[in-house]
Every structure is written in structure tokens, then in C-alpha cells.
Amino acid sequence: MPDKPYDDRWRQTHLGRLLGHAMRRFDARVLQLMAVSAQAPLALSHLAARDKVGAAHIHLTRHLPLEGARLTELAAWAGMTKQSMGDLVDQCAAWGLVRREPDPSDGRARRVVFTPAGLDWLAAFQDAVAQAEAEFRAAVGDEVAAVVMLGLEAYAH
Numbered sequence: 001m002p003d004k005p006y007d008d009r010w011r012q013t014h015l016g017r018l019l020g021h022a023m024r025r026f027d028a029r030v031l032q033l034m035a036v037s038a039q040a041p042l043a044l045s046h047l048a049a050r051d052k053v054g055a056a057h058i059h060l061t062r063h064l065p066l067e068g069a070r071l072t073e074l075a076a077w078a079g080m081t082k083q084s085m086g087d088l089v090d091q092c093a094a095w096g097l098v099r100r101e102p103d104p105s106d107g108r109a110r111r112v113v114f115t116p117a118g119l120d121w122l123a124a125f126q127d128a129v130a131q132a133e134a135e136f137r138a139a140v141g142d143e144v145a146a147v148v149m150l151g152l153e154a155y156a157h
Contacts, residue, residue: 026132027058033128040124041117044095056080056088060098061125068113070103097121 011017034040035049047053059078063069069077075085089112092098097118103109114122137145 024055026136027055029132029135030058030125030128033131034121034124037124037128039120039127041096041120044097044117044121045124047095056084057092058125060085060088060092061122064098064112064114066114068101068111070109070111074112092118 031048031053034053035045037045040048044053059080060074063074063077071085071089072082074080074089075082078085080088089098089100093100096115098112099115100110100112103111133145140148
């Protein structure tokens with residue numbers, strides 16, 4: 001047994017944990033902003049306001065290209081299983097955010113694409129992200145925000 005107690009404070013302050021907390025806080029703020037957005041479809045704003053839209057829905061919004069994508073691609077980009085992404089797409093389709101349509105390059109495959117309401121949701125998402133980023137810059141200062149962005153971009157690639 002060591003003479004001094006083991007110091008495990010590092011578990012609360014390591015980079016991975018801080019990044020995780022920051023991402024959850026950022027996404028929660030984006031969802032708060034979308035809940036009151038006049039640009040987001042009303043039904044989807046109401047769902048966001050009642051905490052029915054969560055981080056998984058943000059993954060879909062973040063990763064679905066404008067030209068659409070196959071379910072397997074979306075799942076890989078979001079770091080989710082194909083089944084989980086399929087359930088998420090089903091839910092978002094029921095809300096009118098996305099639809100499945102035939103893949104023009106392979107008649108057997110289907111692509112997930114935004115609906116017109118989904119494109120409105122995406123525009124509201126863009127505005128909410130911009131506002132959340134502005135709030136981040138205001139909280140930490142422009143210089144720190146720039147360093148964080150550059151560091152995260154370098155680390156992510």
C-alpha cells in the first residue's frame with residue numbers, strides 16, 4: 001500500500017472527458033436554439049422544446065449530405081450501428097425530416113435525403129450552430145476560440 005493516497009483527479013480533467021463535456025454542452029445549446037427557431041419547422045421545434053430531439057438527431061443533421069446518402073454511409077460517418085441509424089432514420093422520416101428514395105446509381109439500394117421541411121431544419125441548425133459558436137467565442141475570447149478551432153481541426157485529421 002502506498003504511503004500517500006492515489007490521486008485520481010486526472011480522470012475528471014483529461015482531454016477526452018473535457019471534449020465530451022464540451023460537445024454535449026454545445027449540442028444541448030444548439031437544440032435549445034432550434035426549439036425557439038422561427039426557421040425550423042414548427043412541429044420539429046416543438047419536439048426539440050420537449051426534449052424529443054437529441055444528440056442522435058444532431059448526428060443525422062450533421063452527417064447527411066444534401067445529395068443524400070445510403071444508410072450504411074450515414075451510420076459509419078456518425079459512428080453508429082446500421083440498425084441504430086436505421087431506427088433514427090425511421091423516426092426522422094415519421095417526423096417529415098427525411099425520406100428514403102431509390103439510389104440512382106443502384107436500383108436495389110435506397111438513399112436517405114432531406115425533405116423540404118428537413119432542409120428548413122438544416123437551415124435552422126446552421127443558424128443555431130453559428131449562434132452557439134458566437135456564444136463560445138464570447139465566453140472564451142476570440143483568440144482562445146481560434147486556437148481551439150485550429151487545434152481541433154488539426155487533431156481531427
